[in-house]
Amino acid sequence: MAQGEKIETRQRIVLIGGSAGSLAVLLVVLPLLPRDLAAPVILVTHRHSGSDVLLESLLSARASLPVRDIEEKEMPQPGVIYIAPADYHLLFEPDGSFALDSSEKVNYSRPSIDVTFESAARAYGARAIGILLSGANADGAQGLYDMQQHGGTTIVQDPATAEVDYMPRCALQLFSPAHIARPADMAQLISSEVSKMQAPN
């Protein structure tokens, strides 16, 4: 990998993608994340433009970590939850900072989970943890697989616990993730996977 030398010093990152039925899961997982989580948490969910504020205020009220808007070119900060804005694809620059892109929808979606996960795979490689939740769309499966192929840690919601199991099933048909997890166990799993990765120096 071209940016191989940088990866060692790169911070860790957690990405969560979901669609229909994922909000309920987020409301279980996010409040349980430890306050000193050593990685930023990036949420990519499908929703209608204009509903940003709603989701943000709902999550801020419940999450244990601060929820912040994404500023393009900003470096994601550990211990902060970021929500991908409606109507833009969220990418990562080679240095790991956020980039926004208003190009064509992918899988009928903008933001598309595939697009963000693929970009994170390139920029963060083995320093990334990707989680795919409930949803009625195939978006995210390919991207999560890319993350795995670039050495990242992958987690798929147990379809038996998903309100809409199409999205996690698509991922499981494509590859075997490192973990299949129930919502109640996810926060614990995320924090132990983050601590397994060496801290950036």
Added chain:
Amino acid sequence: MQLELTEEQLDTLIGDVQSLYGYDFGDYARASLHRRIARLMTVDRFVSFAELRYKINSDKDYLARFIDMVSVNVTEMFRDPAFYRALRSQVFPVLATYPLIRIWHAGCASGEEVYSMAIMLKESKLLDRSIIYATDINPTALGVARAGIYPLSQMQKYSENYMAAGGSEEFSGYYTAQYDMAKIDGALSKRIVYSTHNLATDSSFNEFQLIICRNVLIYFNQVLQDRVFRLFDDSLEGLGFIGLGSKESLRFSTVAESYHQINAKEKIWRKGRK
């Protein structure tokens, strides 16, 4: 999955396009540029990077296609209606005090944004004394803008945007339907001048009271963003306005000191201190 494209290959291609044709993509934001070129390789079915490079180097007619595919041209009429509402209520009353109103749409893509502006100016009885310069790097998109012909299937959404932007007329009065296309009323084009202009390399060409540049700067790195802000600063009259896309900001630029944001939510700045 598409072919892997390395950062080195991307640099090589940027170098070729720069030295052969003078288009400089060196200061574009990398992540998006990478996606565009990877997409071009898939859509135009290049089997290797070498083949794409050969095409660029040997076929100068392919350049227009390259520019068209590399630039993101996604746009709509009255995109972000609240932005247009703010223009109408906060900026137009100031523009109305000028005998000749000059507006620049930089990165206008296929023109939907420009016609939206023309419609609002017309409704505010300002269009006849306005002149709108609409520029873009992409000649293909400008061709569509000049023709003013869009898919009829979009009009429902644009009509909703128009009403959300505070429009009170019958939106369907601004176009005529021909089969599955909608042709924008020619009267709206009378005050619009289209031209290519490259924000990465070209200089200032006039002075304006309002510059609109939306969803263009997100594709540039900090260095190029700063160049563009200086270019806009040189092209803006003393108390002029700059309108940016909903995720863009003038705050971190080198000209930030000389501007203030006039609306807490919408990305509109005015030259001069508060």
